[in-house]
Protein backbone atom coordinates (compact mmCIF):
# COMPACT_ATOMS: atom_id res chain seq x y z
CA UNK A 83 0.00 0.00 0.00
CA UNK A 84 1.43 3.32 -1.08
CA UNK A 85 0.24 5.10 2.06
CA UNK A 86 2.21 2.68 4.24
CA UNK A 87 5.36 3.12 2.14
CA UNK A 88 5.03 6.88 2.43
CA UNK A 89 4.50 6.68 6.19
CA UNK A 90 7.42 4.34 6.69
CA UNK A 91 9.84 6.43 4.67
CA UNK A 92 8.50 9.56 6.35
CA UNK A 93 7.45 11.24 3.12
CA UNK A 94 3.76 11.17 4.11
CA UNK A 95 2.32 14.61 4.81
CA UNK A 96 0.23 14.69 7.97
CA UNK A 97 -2.84 16.89 8.32
CA UNK A 98 -4.35 17.59 11.73
CA UNK A 99 -7.88 19.00 11.87
CA UNK A 100 -8.45 20.83 15.17
CA UNK A 101 -5.36 22.31 16.80
CA UNK A 102 -6.54 22.08 20.41
CA UNK A 103 -5.37 20.23 23.50
CA UNK A 104 -5.26 16.99 21.50
CA UNK A 105 -4.45 17.98 17.92
CA UNK A 106 -1.63 20.41 18.64
CA UNK A 107 0.63 18.08 20.68
CA UNK A 108 -0.11 15.22 18.26
CA UNK A 109 0.90 17.38 15.29
CA UNK A 110 4.10 18.41 17.06
CA UNK A 111 4.90 14.78 17.83
CA UNK A 112 4.80 13.97 14.09
CA UNK A 113 6.80 17.10 13.19
CA UNK A 114 9.45 16.20 15.76
CA UNK A 115 9.85 12.78 14.09
CA UNK A 116 10.50 14.46 10.72
CA UNK A 117 7.02 14.44 9.17
CA UNK A 118 5.72 17.52 7.42
CA UNK A 119 2.60 18.51 9.33
CA UNK A 120 -0.17 20.87 8.26
CA UNK A 121 -2.56 21.90 11.00
CA UNK A 122 -6.08 22.97 10.03
CA UNK A 123 -8.36 24.96 12.32
CA UNK A 124 -11.45 27.10 11.83
CA UNK A 125 -10.38 29.37 14.69
CA UNK A 126 -8.44 31.99 12.77
CA UNK A 127 -7.00 33.54 15.95
CA UNK A 128 -4.89 30.44 16.55
CA UNK A 129 -3.26 30.35 13.11
CA UNK A 130 -0.93 33.40 13.39
CA UNK A 131 -0.08 32.52 17.01
CA UNK A 132 1.10 29.04 16.02
CA UNK A 133 2.79 30.12 12.78
CA UNK A 134 4.84 32.67 14.68
CA UNK A 135 6.09 29.91 17.00
CA UNK A 136 4.00 30.92 20.00
CA UNK A 137 1.69 28.84 22.15
CA UNK A 138 -1.80 29.42 23.50
CA UNK A 139 -1.90 26.37 25.80
CA UNK A 140 0.14 26.65 28.99
CA UNK A 141 1.54 23.13 29.10
CA UNK A 142 2.52 23.01 25.41
CA UNK A 143 5.76 24.94 25.18
CA UNK A 144 6.32 27.66 22.60
CA UNK A 145 9.82 26.22 22.10
CA UNK A 146 8.41 23.02 20.66
CA UNK A 147 6.19 24.94 18.26
CA UNK A 148 8.95 27.39 17.32
CA UNK A 149 11.37 24.55 16.54
CA UNK A 150 8.93 22.71 14.28
CA UNK A 151 7.89 25.91 12.49
CA UNK A 152 11.55 26.88 11.99
CA UNK A 153 12.35 23.42 10.60
CA UNK A 154 9.46 23.94 8.16
CA UNK A 155 7.80 20.81 9.53
CA UNK A 156 4.73 22.48 11.03
CA UNK A 157 2.42 25.13 9.71
CA UNK A 158 -1.14 26.05 10.61
CA UNK A 159 -3.86 27.17 8.23
CA UNK A 160 -7.59 27.65 7.93
CA UNK A 161 -7.43 27.01 4.19
CA UNK A 162 -8.97 23.55 3.91
CA UNK A 163 -8.38 23.43 0.14
CA UNK A 164 -4.84 22.42 1.17
CA UNK A 165 -6.17 19.07 2.47
CA UNK A 166 -5.15 17.14 -0.69
CA UNK A 167 -1.50 18.08 0.08
CA UNK A 168 -1.46 15.62 2.98
CA UNK A 169 -1.56 11.82 2.95
CA UNK A 170 -3.06 11.23 6.40
CA UNK A 171 -5.75 13.39 7.97
CA UNK A 172 -6.34 13.13 11.72
CA UNK A 173 -9.52 14.72 13.05
CA UNK A 174 -9.31 16.05 16.64
CA UNK A 175 -12.36 18.30 16.96
CA UNK A 176 -14.54 18.81 20.07
CA UNK A 177 -17.41 16.51 21.02
CA UNK A 178 -19.42 18.37 23.67
CA UNK A 179 -23.01 17.84 24.81
CA UNK A 180 -25.78 20.17 23.66
CA UNK A 181 -28.20 21.95 26.01
CA UNK A 182 -30.28 18.74 26.25
CA UNK A 183 -27.17 16.83 27.36
CA UNK A 184 -27.14 14.94 24.09
CA UNK A 185 -24.11 14.51 21.78
CA UNK A 186 -23.30 17.61 19.77
CA UNK A 187 -21.98 15.99 16.61
CA UNK A 188 -21.78 19.24 14.65
CA UNK A 189 -17.96 19.52 14.89
CA UNK A 190 -17.40 15.99 13.58
CA UNK A 191 -20.05 16.48 10.90
CA UNK A 192 -18.57 19.79 9.78
CA UNK A 193 -15.03 18.50 9.61
CA UNK A 194 -16.30 15.34 7.87
CA UNK A 195 -18.04 17.48 5.25
CA UNK A 196 -14.93 19.52 4.57
CA UNK A 197 -12.73 16.41 4.31
CA UNK A 198 -15.31 14.88 1.97
CA UNK A 199 -15.02 17.94 -0.31
CA UNK A 200 -11.27 17.50 -0.64
CA UNK A 201 -10.56 13.80 -0.08
CA UNK A 202 -8.35 12.21 -2.73
CA UNK A 203 -7.37 8.70 -3.66
CA UNK A 204 -4.92 6.99 -1.30
CA UNK A 205 -5.61 9.20 1.73
CA UNK A 206 -5.97 7.86 5.26
CA UNK A 207 -8.47 9.59 7.57
CA UNK A 208 -8.48 8.89 11.31
CA UNK A 209 -11.01 10.24 13.79
CA UNK A 210 -9.70 10.79 17.32
CA UNK A 211 -12.56 12.69 18.98
CA UNK A 212 -14.27 10.81 21.83
CA UNK A 213 -17.66 9.68 20.60
CA UNK A 214 -20.32 6.93 20.63
CA UNK A 215 -19.70 3.57 18.97
CA UNK A 216 -20.74 3.75 15.35
CA UNK A 217 -19.74 7.36 14.63
CA UNK A 218 -16.90 6.63 12.20
CA UNK A 219 -18.92 4.21 10.09
CA UNK A 220 -22.31 5.89 10.37
CA UNK A 221 -21.29 9.54 9.92
CA UNK A 222 -17.90 9.77 8.21
CA UNK A 223 -17.86 6.69 5.99
CA UNK A 224 -21.00 7.54 3.96
CA UNK A 225 -19.77 11.12 3.42
CA UNK A 226 -16.42 9.97 2.04
CA UNK A 227 -17.90 7.17 -0.06
CA UNK A 228 -20.22 9.70 -1.61
CA UNK A 229 -17.24 11.85 -2.65
CA UNK A 230 -15.62 8.95 -4.43
CA UNK A 231 -18.89 8.06 -6.14
CA UNK A 232 -18.94 11.63 -7.44
CA UNK A 233 -15.48 11.13 -8.87
CA UNK A 234 -16.84 8.03 -10.70
CA UNK A 235 -14.44 5.53 -9.12
CA UNK A 236 -16.06 2.09 -9.12
CA UNK A 237 -15.87 -0.97 -6.87
CA UNK A 238 -15.53 -1.19 -3.10
CA UNK A 239 -14.16 2.13 -1.96
CA UNK A 240 -13.01 2.15 1.64
CA UNK A 241 -9.83 0.13 2.19
CA UNK A 242 -8.96 0.54 -1.48
CA UNK A 243 -9.42 4.14 -2.63
CA UNK A 244 -9.12 5.61 0.82
CA UNK A 245 -8.63 4.37 4.37
CA UNK A 246 -10.69 5.19 7.44
CA UNK A 247 -9.99 4.43 11.09
CA UNK A 248 -10.78 5.51 14.63
CA UNK A 249 -8.17 5.91 17.32
CA UNK A 250 -9.22 7.45 20.62
CA UNK A 251 -7.19 10.16 22.20
CA UNK A 252 -5.79 9.49 25.66
CA UNK A 253 -4.10 12.78 26.46
CA UNK A 254 -3.65 13.61 30.15
CA UNK A 255 -2.65 17.28 30.10
CA UNK A 256 0.36 18.11 32.24
CA UNK A 257 0.93 14.55 33.42
CA UNK A 258 4.73 14.48 33.86
CA UNK A 259 4.88 10.69 33.40
CA UNK A 260 2.98 10.41 30.12
CA UNK A 261 2.87 12.49 26.94
CA UNK A 262 1.24 11.91 23.56
CA UNK A 263 4.09 9.66 22.37
CA UNK A 264 4.31 7.46 25.46
CA UNK A 265 0.64 6.54 25.90
CA UNK A 266 -0.31 3.32 24.04
CA UNK A 267 -2.92 3.95 21.38
CA UNK A 268 -5.93 1.80 20.51
CA UNK A 269 -6.70 1.67 16.78
CA UNK A 270 -9.68 0.25 14.88
CA UNK A 271 -10.05 0.28 11.10
CA UNK A 272 -13.13 0.04 8.89
CA UNK A 273 -11.33 -2.69 6.88
CA UNK A 274 -8.12 -4.68 7.52
CA UNK A 275 -6.25 -2.35 5.12
CA UNK A 276 -7.54 0.68 6.97
CA UNK A 277 -6.27 -0.82 10.23
CA UNK A 278 -2.87 -1.59 8.71
CA UNK A 279 -2.50 1.97 7.45
CA UNK A 280 -3.54 3.54 10.76
CA UNK A 281 -1.29 1.23 12.80
CA UNK A 282 1.63 2.11 10.50
CA UNK A 283 0.89 5.79 11.05
CA UNK A 284 0.81 5.70 14.85
CA UNK A 285 3.74 3.28 15.04
CA UNK A 286 5.85 6.22 13.88
CA UNK A 287 5.11 8.34 16.93
CA UNK A 288 3.46 6.25 19.64
CA UNK A 289 5.27 3.82 21.88
CA UNK A 290 2.70 1.06 21.32
CA UNK A 291 -0.36 0.67 19.12
CA UNK A 292 -3.14 -1.68 20.20
CA UNK A 293 -5.14 -2.87 17.19
CA UNK A 294 -8.78 -3.85 17.79
CA UNK A 295 -11.26 -5.53 15.48
CA UNK A 296 -13.36 -2.53 14.45
CA UNK A 297 -13.82 1.21 14.73
CA UNK A 298 -16.78 0.49 17.06
CA UNK A 299 -14.56 -1.46 19.45
CA UNK A 300 -12.07 1.43 19.45
CA UNK A 301 -14.84 3.98 20.04
CA UNK A 302 -16.27 1.86 22.86
CA UNK A 303 -12.82 1.47 24.47
CA UNK A 304 -12.53 5.20 25.00
CA UNK A 305 -16.00 5.34 26.54
CA UNK A 306 -15.24 2.43 28.86
CA UNK A 307 -12.14 4.25 30.12
CA UNK A 308 -14.05 7.43 30.89
CA UNK A 309 -17.14 5.72 32.28
CA UNK A 310 -14.87 3.74 34.61
CA UNK A 311 -13.48 7.00 35.95
CA UNK A 312 -16.83 8.73 36.20
CA UNK A 313 -18.39 5.84 38.14
CA UNK A 314 -15.45 5.38 40.49
CA UNK A 315 -15.30 9.10 41.22
CA UNK A 316 -19.05 9.05 41.92
CA UNK A 317 -18.49 6.15 44.31
CA UNK A 318 -15.87 8.01 46.36
CA UNK A 319 -17.99 11.16 46.24
CA UNK A 320 -20.90 9.23 47.71
CA UNK A 321 -18.65 7.64 50.34
CA UNK A 322 -17.28 11.08 51.17
CA UNK A 323 -20.79 12.24 52.07
CA UNK A 324 -21.48 9.12 54.14
CA UNK A 325 -18.13 9.26 55.97
CA UNK A 326 -18.56 12.97 56.57
CA UNK A 327 -21.77 12.25 58.54
CA UNK A 328 -19.88 9.57 60.49
CA UNK A 329 -17.05 11.97 61.19
CA UNK A 330 -14.58 9.84 59.27
CA UNK A 331 -12.03 11.46 56.97
CA UNK A 332 -12.60 9.92 53.48
CA UNK A 333 -9.08 10.81 52.30
CA UNK A 334 -7.54 9.00 55.23
CA UNK A 335 -9.64 5.94 54.41
CA UNK A 336 -8.72 6.03 50.70
CA UNK A 337 -5.01 6.34 51.54
CA UNK A 338 -5.26 3.43 53.96
CA UNK A 339 -7.15 1.27 51.42
CA UNK A 340 -4.53 2.15 48.79
CA UNK A 341 -1.93 0.19 50.73
CA UNK A 342 -3.66 -2.99 49.54
CA UNK A 343 -1.29 -4.21 46.85
CA UNK A 344 -4.00 -5.76 44.65
CA UNK A 345 -7.66 -5.26 43.75
CA UNK A 346 -7.90 -1.60 44.75
CA UNK A 347 -7.24 1.52 42.72
CA UNK A 348 -7.67 4.86 44.47
CA UNK A 349 -10.01 7.56 43.17
CA UNK A 350 -10.44 10.84 44.99
CA UNK A 351 -13.51 12.91 45.78
CA UNK A 352 -13.78 16.54 44.73
CA UNK A 353 -16.11 19.50 44.23
CA UNK A 354 -17.64 17.95 41.08
CA UNK A 355 -16.52 16.56 37.77
CA UNK A 356 -14.59 18.76 35.39
CA UNK A 357 -12.92 18.70 32.00
CA UNK A 358 -14.13 17.93 28.54
CA UNK A 359 -14.13 14.11 28.99
CA UNK A 360 -15.39 12.58 32.21
CA UNK A 361 -18.55 14.68 32.68
CA UNK A 362 -19.44 14.37 28.99
CA UNK A 363 -18.32 11.20 27.25
CA UNK A 364 -20.39 8.71 29.29
CA UNK A 365 -23.56 10.41 28.03
CA UNK A 366 -22.53 9.68 24.45
CA UNK A 367 -23.06 6.03 25.29
CA UNK A 368 -26.29 6.72 27.20
CA UNK A 369 -27.66 8.45 24.10
CA UNK A 370 -26.61 5.71 21.70
CA UNK A 371 -27.82 2.94 24.03
CA UNK A 372 -31.39 4.29 23.76
CA UNK A 373 -31.39 3.25 20.12
CA UNK A 374 -30.89 -0.32 21.40
CA UNK A 375 -33.54 0.03 24.15
CA UNK A 376 -30.93 -0.16 26.90
CA UNK A 377 -30.74 2.23 29.84
CA UNK A 378 -27.29 2.98 31.16
CA UNK A 379 -28.31 3.14 34.82
CA UNK A 380 -24.80 3.14 36.30
CA UNK A 381 -23.83 6.09 34.12
CA UNK A 382 -26.95 8.05 35.07
CA UNK A 383 -26.48 7.34 38.77
CA UNK A 384 -22.83 8.40 38.67
CA UNK A 385 -23.87 11.55 36.81
CA UNK A 386 -26.49 12.29 39.48
CA UNK A 387 -24.02 11.96 42.36
CA UNK A 388 -21.24 13.88 40.63
CA UNK A 389 -23.64 16.68 39.66
CA UNK A 390 -24.70 16.96 43.30
CA UNK A 391 -21.17 17.58 44.59
CA UNK A 392 -21.12 21.37 44.16
CA UNK A 393 -24.32 21.49 46.26
CA UNK A 394 -22.57 19.47 48.97
CA UNK A 395 -19.70 21.98 48.91
CA UNK A 396 -22.20 24.82 49.28
CA UNK A 397 -23.74 23.06 52.32
CA UNK A 398 -20.29 22.73 53.86
CA UNK A 399 -19.61 26.39 53.13
CA UNK A 400 -22.80 27.35 54.97
CA UNK A 401 -21.76 25.16 57.94
CA UNK A 402 -18.29 26.70 58.01
CA UNK A 403 -19.72 30.24 57.92
CA UNK A 404 -22.12 29.29 60.73
CA UNK A 405 -19.18 28.66 63.00
CA UNK A 406 -18.36 32.36 62.48
CA UNK A 407 -21.99 33.41 62.97
CA UNK A 408 -22.19 34.48 59.33
CA UNK A 409 -24.88 33.73 56.80
CA UNK A 410 -23.97 32.83 53.23
CA UNK A 411 -26.06 35.75 52.02
CA UNK A 412 -23.87 38.84 51.76
CA UNK A 413 -20.73 36.98 52.80
CA UNK A 414 -17.58 37.48 50.74
CA UNK A 415 -16.04 34.29 49.38
CA UNK A 416 -12.76 33.75 47.59
CA UNK A 417 -12.56 30.61 45.45
CA UNK A 418 -9.02 29.26 45.02
CA UNK A 419 -8.61 27.57 41.66
CA UNK A 420 -10.70 28.07 38.53
CA UNK A 421 -9.39 25.35 36.21
CA UNK A 422 -10.88 21.87 36.46
CA UNK A 423 -7.59 20.17 37.26
CA UNK A 424 -4.39 20.98 39.08
CA UNK A 425 -1.61 22.98 37.41
CA UNK A 426 -3.37 23.48 34.08
CA UNK A 427 -5.28 26.42 32.59
CA UNK A 428 -8.15 24.39 31.09
CA UNK A 429 -11.52 25.73 32.24
CA UNK A 430 -13.83 23.34 30.43
CA UNK A 431 -16.71 22.15 32.64
CA UNK A 432 -14.79 23.33 35.71
CA UNK A 433 -16.78 22.83 38.93
CA UNK A 434 -15.50 26.22 40.11
CA UNK A 435 -17.82 27.86 37.59
CA UNK A 436 -20.80 25.99 39.00
CA UNK A 437 -19.73 26.90 42.55
CA UNK A 438 -19.61 30.59 41.64
CA UNK A 439 -23.14 30.29 40.24
CA UNK A 440 -24.58 28.42 43.25
CA UNK A 441 -22.94 30.74 45.79
CA UNK A 442 -24.11 33.85 43.94
CA UNK A 443 -27.64 32.50 43.68
CA UNK A 444 -27.60 32.30 47.47
CA UNK A 445 -26.52 35.89 47.84
CA UNK A 446 -22.76 35.54 48.36
CA UNK A 447 -20.24 37.89 46.79
CA UNK A 448 -17.69 35.72 45.02
CA UNK A 449 -14.19 36.36 43.70
CA UNK A 450 -11.57 33.88 42.59
CA UNK A 451 -7.82 33.42 42.36
CA UNK A 452 -6.04 31.19 39.88
CA UNK A 453 -2.37 31.59 38.95
CA UNK A 454 -3.09 30.12 35.50
CA UNK A 455 -6.42 31.76 34.68
CA UNK A 456 -6.07 35.53 34.84
CA UNK A 457 -9.56 36.15 33.49
CA UNK A 458 -12.48 33.74 33.36
CA UNK A 459 -13.05 32.89 29.70
CA UNK A 460 -16.53 32.74 28.23
CA UNK A 461 -17.75 29.15 28.13
CA UNK A 462 -20.84 27.66 26.51
CA UNK A 463 -22.74 28.04 29.78
CA UNK A 464 -21.08 30.86 31.71
CA UNK A 465 -19.95 34.34 30.87
CA UNK A 466 -18.52 35.81 34.07
CA UNK A 467 -16.61 39.00 33.69
CA UNK A 468 -14.16 38.15 36.46
CA UNK A 469 -10.42 38.57 36.91
CA UNK A 470 -8.19 36.66 39.29
CA UNK A 471 -7.66 38.46 42.60
CA UNK A 472 -4.06 38.35 43.76
CA UNK A 473 -3.29 36.15 46.73
CA UNK A 474 -1.98 38.69 49.24
CA UNK A 475 -2.48 38.79 53.01
CA UNK A 476 -4.54 41.98 52.65
CA UNK A 477 -6.80 40.41 50.06
CA UNK A 478 -7.28 37.19 52.00
CA UNK A 479 -8.29 39.24 55.01
CA UNK A 480 -11.16 40.79 53.04
CA UNK A 481 -13.02 37.50 52.66
CA UNK A 482 -15.30 35.78 55.14
CA UNK A 483 -14.36 32.41 53.70
CA UNK A 484 -11.78 30.90 51.35
CA UNK A 485 -12.96 27.92 49.30
CA UNK A 486 -10.28 25.74 47.76
CA UNK A 487 -11.60 24.19 44.56
CA UNK A 488 -8.48 23.25 42.54
CA UNK A 489 -5.38 21.72 44.15
CA UNK A 490 -2.74 23.68 42.22
CA UNK A 491 0.80 23.07 43.52
CA UNK A 492 0.95 26.84 44.03
CA UNK A 493 -1.67 26.56 46.79
CA UNK A 494 0.16 23.61 48.30
CA UNK A 495 3.25 25.79 48.56
CA UNK A 496 1.20 28.65 50.02
CA UNK A 497 -0.98 26.53 52.32
CA UNK A 498 0.51 27.92 55.53
CA UNK A 499 0.26 31.51 54.31
CA UNK A 500 -3.36 31.00 53.18
CA UNK A 501 -4.29 29.47 56.54
CA UNK A 502 -2.60 32.26 58.44
CA UNK A 503 -4.48 35.03 56.66
CA UNK A 504 -7.91 33.46 56.06
CA UNK A 505 -10.81 33.60 58.50
CA UNK A 506 -12.21 30.19 57.60
CA UNK A 507 -11.37 27.71 54.86
CA UNK A 508 -13.34 25.04 53.02
CA UNK A 509 -11.03 22.50 51.38
CA UNK A 510 -12.56 20.26 48.69
CA UNK A 511 -9.28 18.52 47.82
CA UNK A 512 -7.65 17.61 51.12
CA UNK A 513 -4.85 19.98 50.09
CA UNK A 514 -4.16 21.47 53.49
CA UNK A 515 -3.73 18.05 55.14
CA UNK A 516 -1.40 17.01 52.31
CA UNK A 517 0.56 20.22 52.86
CA UNK A 518 0.88 19.31 56.53
CA UNK A 519 -1.27 22.21 57.74
CA UNK A 520 -3.73 21.45 60.52
CA UNK A 521 -6.06 24.11 61.85
CA UNK A 522 -9.56 24.20 63.31
CA UNK A 523 -10.61 26.81 60.77
CA UNK A 524 -10.15 24.35 57.89
CA UNK A 525 -13.31 22.42 56.97
CA UNK A 526 -13.14 19.56 54.50
CA UNK A 527 -15.88 19.29 51.90
Ligand SMILES: NC(=O)c1ccc[n+]([C@@H]2O[C@H](COP(=O)([O-])OP(=O)(O)OC[C@H]3O[C@@H](n4cnc5c(N)ncnc54)[C@H](O)[C@@H]3O)[C@@H](O)[C@H]2O)c1
Pocket residue numbers: 099100101102103104105122123124125128174175176177189192193210211212213251252253254255358359
Ligand atom coordinates in the same frame (compact mmCIF):
# COMPACT_ATOMS: atom_id res chain seq x y z
N1 LIG B 1 -8.05 17.51 25.96
C1 LIG B 1 -7.88 16.27 26.34
O1 LIG B 1 -7.10 16.00 27.25
C2 LIG B 1 -8.63 15.12 25.69
C3 LIG B 1 -8.37 13.84 26.15
C4 LIG B 1 -9.02 12.77 25.57
C5 LIG B 1 -9.93 12.99 24.55
N2 LIG B 1 -10.19 14.25 24.12
C6 LIG B 1 -11.14 14.40 23.01
O2 LIG B 1 -10.46 14.90 21.87
C7 LIG B 1 -11.34 15.74 21.13
C8 LIG B 1 -10.72 17.12 20.96
O3 LIG B 1 -10.55 17.69 22.25
P1 LIG B 1 -9.61 18.93 22.54
O4 LIG B 1 -9.45 18.94 24.01
O5 LIG B 1 -8.40 18.91 21.70
O6 LIG B 1 -10.57 20.13 22.06
P2 LIG B 1 -10.15 21.66 21.87
O7 LIG B 1 -11.40 22.45 22.01
O8 LIG B 1 -8.96 21.99 22.70
O9 LIG B 1 -9.65 21.73 20.37
C9 LIG B 1 -10.47 21.49 19.28
C10 LIG B 1 -10.02 22.39 18.13
O10 LIG B 1 -10.82 22.05 17.00
C11 LIG B 1 -11.11 23.25 16.30
N3 LIG B 1 -12.25 22.99 15.42
C12 LIG B 1 -13.56 22.89 15.73
N4 LIG B 1 -14.27 22.60 14.64
C13 LIG B 1 -13.39 22.49 13.61
C14 LIG B 1 -13.52 22.18 12.23
N5 LIG B 1 -14.71 21.92 11.67
N6 LIG B 1 -12.41 22.17 11.50
C15 LIG B 1 -11.20 22.44 12.03
N7 LIG B 1 -11.01 22.71 13.33
C16 LIG B 1 -12.10 22.73 14.11
C17 LIG B 1 -11.33 24.26 17.40
O11 LIG B 1 -11.20 25.58 16.93
C18 LIG B 1 -10.23 23.88 18.39
O12 LIG B 1 -9.02 24.56 18.13
C19 LIG B 1 -12.66 15.75 21.89
O13 LIG B 1 -13.48 14.74 21.36
C20 LIG B 1 -12.25 15.38 23.29
O14 LIG B 1 -13.31 14.78 24.02
C21 LIG B 1 -9.56 15.33 24.68
